[in-house]
Amino acid sequence: MPQDLTVIGIMSGTSLDGLDICCVQLCHVNNSYTYKVLATETFTFPVEWKKRLEAAYHQDINDLAEIDKDYGKFIGKLVNLFILKNKLKGKVELIGSHGQTIFHEPDKGITVQIGAGPEIAEATGINVINDFRIRDVELGGQGAPLVPIGDRLLFGAYASCLNLGGIANISYEQGDKRIAFDICPANLPLNKIVKEKFDISFDRNGEIAQSGTVIQDLLNALNDLSYYSQDPPKSLGYEWLDREFYPVIKNFSDKPVANVLRTVIEHESTQISKILNARQLSNCLVTGGGALNTFFVEQIQQKTTTEIIIPDLQLIEFKEALIFAFLAYLHVNQQVNTLASVTGAKNDSIGGKLHLAFTDE
Numbered sequence: 001m002p003q004d005l006t007v008i009g010i011m012s013g014t015s016l017d018g019l020d021i022c023c024v025q026l027c028h029v030n031n032s033y034t035y036k037v038l039a040t041e042t043f044t045f046p047v048e049w050k051k052r053l054e055a056a057y058h059q060d061i062n063d064l065a066e067i068d069k070d071y072g073k074f075i076g077k078l079v080n081l082f083i084l085k086n087k088l089k090g091k092v093e094l095i096g097s098h099g100q101t102i103f104h105e106p107d108k109g110i111t112v113q114i115g116a117g118p119e120i121a122e123a124t125g126i127n128v129i130n131d132f133r134i135r136d137v138e139l140g141g142q143g144a145p146l147v148p149i150g151d152r153l154l155f156g157a158y159a160s161c162l163n164l165g166g167i168a169n170i171s172y173e174q175g176d177k178r179i180a181f182d183i184c185p186a187n188l189p190l191n192k193i194v195k196e197k198f199d200i201s202f203d204r205n206g207e208i209a210q211s212g213t214v215i216q217d218l219l220n221a222l223n224d225l226s227y228y229s230q231d232p233p234k235s236l237g238y239e240w241l242d243r244e245f246y247p248v249i250k251n252f253s254d255k256p257v258a259n260v261l262r263t264v265i266e267h268e269s270t271q272i273s274k275i276l277n278a279r280q281l282s283n284c285l286v287t288g289g290g291a292l293n294t295f296f297v298e299q300i301q302q303k304t305t306t307e308i309i310i311p312d313l314q315l316i317e318f319k320e321a322l323i324f325a326f327l328a329y330l331h332v333n334q335q336v337n338t339l340a341s342v343t344g345a346k347n348d349s350i351g352g353k354l355h356l357a358f359t360d361e
Helices: 047-056 061-085 117-124 134-138 148-154 187-198 204-210 216-223 238-250 257-278 294-302 313-332
Strands: 005-011 019-029 032-043 094-097 100-105 110-114 128-130 160-164 167-174 177-185 283-287 307-309 353-355
Touching: 005 061, 005 313, 019 061, 019 313, 032 061, 032 148, 032 313, 047 061, 047 100, 061 110, 061 117, 094 117, 094 313, 100 238, 110 134, 117 128, 117 353, 128 313, 148 167, 148 177, 148 313, 167 257, 177 187, 177 257, 187 204, 187 238, 187 257, 204 257, 204 294, 216 238, 216 257, 257 294, 283 313, 294 307
Parallel strands: 005 094, 094 128, 160 283, 283 307
Antiparallel strands: 005 019, 019 032, 100 110, 128 353, 160 167, 167 177
């Protein structure tokens, strides 16, 4: 039977808005799992680290190895600060770290998340599990999404779970299988556009987008992208956005920015609602930064009969970090934490690599 543990989960998503850290007590009682959040915090990336992470996609293998180690040390320092601030010293038994995705092309057998586990373990003196995606990719899977096992075992009261991070992904039960996949981009293009045009991090509440009007030709071009006609399992990464999505946006660079933003939200809300309606899902728990974009959420709700549920701010912001703590918890308890029904792998697996504190294992 799985042992109870106090675990720190660490997540930084594609939108690079910061490092989310969540400390949670995880228990197994009466054949079900429960959690109690002890502390949470988001550490905004310093400008130099945001630049390094953005540039990592273009680095050669030697530079990437250096960034991997440096980022691991940086994560370790923030974890120590988090533990000190929240009086958790001596209480945390395990760390689960997602790392920062730099490359994700599972069809080529490639997925790379930086933030070296040995460096985090050495800095904190706590055992670390990271590299959760690699085993699944080796088994022929997408290596993503990983959160659905947590959706099933911790948030099974909801008919579906939608994460509006840099990319929008969904998970739900279909028969006896959990199905999950990336639907479309979410915050990544929205943030990129306002950063380039206005030098701001995001469009608060979708106010700029709301002031615009839909560009029908742009909307049609985005909706016609071939990814949307593919069956799951499927996942998205920077590579697809650079190759398929952003060139379409660039064709309309002469249009008012508010209209482009409005059209991107129309496109994304259309793709999301299409999935909700096709699966006839009664409700949907929505988390991630996009859940705070009221205009975006309103556009989804207007297009679907599925009840959109926005939880408290802590769950919105830290659900993924919480679940990476849970993935680490499942790993050390030798329980499956990656579902083949979600990723398309040959079989379910126990993903992640264990790094013992003060060793290079």
